[in-house]
Amino acid sequence: MTREEIVEKVNALLSEEFEVEQEGIEPEANVKETLSLDSLSLVDLVAIIQQTYKIKIPIADLREIKTFNNLYDYIESHLPA
């Protein structure tokens, strides 16, 4: 899966599941702010990524994911071969 495909799929998925406009999802925008995540809905983000990409994000790694670019990077580097 190319980087472009990941970006496109993640944006479409998050826009639908979190009910936000796709235009608001900018690569350098803050994930938590854009998706209005609190400690509870952060778990929803972990769940949807795990379900879609079979990638389990540990809590420690979650702290490193601040922007959407960080999230794309994380998915790209952890995708099962």
Next chain:
Amino acid sequence: MKYDAIVIGSGLGGLECACILSRNGLRTLVLEKGKQPGGCMQSYMRKGLRYDTGFHYVGGLGEGQSLHPAFRYLGLLDLPWHRLDEHFDRVTVGGRTYPFAEGFDSFARTLASHFPGERHALERYAQLLSNVERTDPVKLLETGAYAYLKETFRNPLLTNVLGGASLKMELRRESLPLFTFLHGNSSFIESSWRLKGDSSLIVRSLSDSIRRQGGEIICGAEVEELIEKEGKIVRAVCTDGNVYEGDIFISDVHPAVTSSWVKRSGKMKPVFRSRMARLENTFGMCTVSLRIKSGTLPYFNWNHYVYRKPNVWSFCAEDGPVGGVLVSCRVPEDGNGYTDQVDLLTPMRWEQCRKWEKTCVGNRGEDYRQMKERMADQCVALAEEVIPGLGGRVAERYISTPLTYRDYLAAPEGSAYGTRKDFRNPLLTMLSPRTPVPNLLLTGQSVVLHGLHGVTMTAFLTCAEILGKEEIKRILKD
């Protein structure tokens, strides 16, 4: 009329929340879809005897023990509790019986007499059990119970024996967290108790307290939608058209069912609903309730757990005859020393019921009846390892399966212990009482812990979201 708090579902967790909130001055309403309140604490009458559905024994009711302050506050200590023998559970594996003794030191010592080489490991294990409420939950949640036992003890038979009294949780080595396992065992080792009477005594006591404190319970009220306005739930709509308005809503119903009620929401996004819908469920139980011929079976003041083979941690996933059974009996109420009722319980997976999933109570066909009878025969045969001749003393028997649970309790897949907690994924499987809608809370066995002890502690946790953690701490100070 607007209520301060509306509790949906009148299982143990729902009734306990309503009891705590009404006692704290909140105008509280309980909505129950069934004809009578109680959920798994209901009992049913057959030929003059009442049979339990989900309750068999409880732990930690002694002075200074873990459940004592909560039950005292809820008024449940006044019920006729009957303490089990020092050897309260007896686990039979491979034809030999190993007793679980009351008190953490005795527990370790007694088992060490059967496994002398494991004395130190047993002492460490007992120490962990006695400290479970003060141990960092995160670590216990991320550790598998089976893996922990396997690493701690050299003798695999002991791993089977220590898991042997845990048919009261989903004994599944692939997922069961050490957190659930320790909490599910610890209070019983403090002390174990049966009720002299059936579990409807618990329901009646809580219902009376709720009403005395100004609360209401309405049966036959099946919620179909929760209406959200400006980011909060404002009313519950029932299938009979009745509408109930409230400030706070607590659901004691499965989280997937609960989130499906919030159809239009600015707070609850599709991602939450789909996460709840995807949660796996623990397996269900097949319960064989026996009416014993009068005066033929002396009362035994303990529970038997009997296994066909030393595969305690895996038998439930295997096909073939019933591999493990819990044998419990009713305390004689007339003091004659003989018991009239024995319950046999064995885990049953939803796959074993799927063939009849489209059927409803009383209308499942002859093949279903035959399957139940076959399972009951196997349960009785296994129980006869510890009670020889049991089958010949049975006057009547009544059999329920996960299908029964599903249809009476709105429990998806007839799950006996709610959603599955998984040590490989605690973040996603350990639910919080909070939902994305700030005034909609969850309680019951899918949240944090199951069982009488777990559900009660969860009810206080749910109410802490409303009354504050400090107030709940004050209430629970013994």
